[in-house]
Amino acid sequence: MTSQPLTADTSIDLSRRSVPTTTFDSSQWRRYFEENRKLRPVVRLPNEIALDESLQASLISSLQRFQIGETGEGRHLRKYAKKYGDPEYVQCVDMFIKEEQSHAQILSQVILAMNGNLLSWHWTDFAFVCMRRLLHLKTELLILLVAEVIGKCFYKYVADKVDYKPLEEVFSLIVLDEIMHLKFHTEFLSEQLRSYPWAVKHFVHYIWCMIFYTACFAFVFDHKKALKAMNISSAEFIETCSKTFHVKATRALGLE
Ligand SMILES: [Fe+2]
Ligand SMILES: [Fe+2]
Structure with a gap:
């Protein structure tokens, strides 16, 4: 393990990762996730x-x-990924899930350091999980991408707007992971949806836009x-998420 302490410089350094190109290639993504794990700075809060x-x-x-x-x-994402029949994609999904769990661990540390307690259930998470399990892998990823967009935008605002260096560093690190998660899912979906008729x-x-805007409105209401x-209006937050979502959605569907 060659983890290094998190500093402002290391938190924005992607240069040593082999960032995958635009066409989905599971072995490239496997290498990316492995390197990201090895080069991940140690979070000290x-x-x-x-x-x-x-x-x-x-x-x-x-x-x-x-x-x-x-x-x-x-578990469901893993199960669907296995059905896809590419062992390297399954490895990527495993490492993606581990990265999300490491974000949960970091968030726990932040919450406890702020003297908060951890929840065991919330209706928004329950709603997302139910929707994601509706059909199959593609549906799961379409819904997951909505959550990833909202999460990435919120974490970026925390990094930018909260004037506290350790939080800026730790949320910048999470944002870098989330940017790559969006790219990972978008490229996979693009490959999967390519043959669909116009x-x-x-x-x-x-339908995807309707789900996205419903989730966005529910989010700004719940997190107002x-x-x-942080001095962010609901309109500004929705507009920021919307820009990212439309780039990813049109790319995934080949509608650019
Ligand atoms: Fe995450
Ligand atoms: Fe993510």
């Missing part, structure tokens, strides 16, 4: 984090929900205190 009182309380509440979402064991792709896009404490 203070035992106690004290921010502005209202920011801290609202941030705890939001991060508790994310912590549950990142905790899952990914009309079907547009229909999927329409944290967004307000």
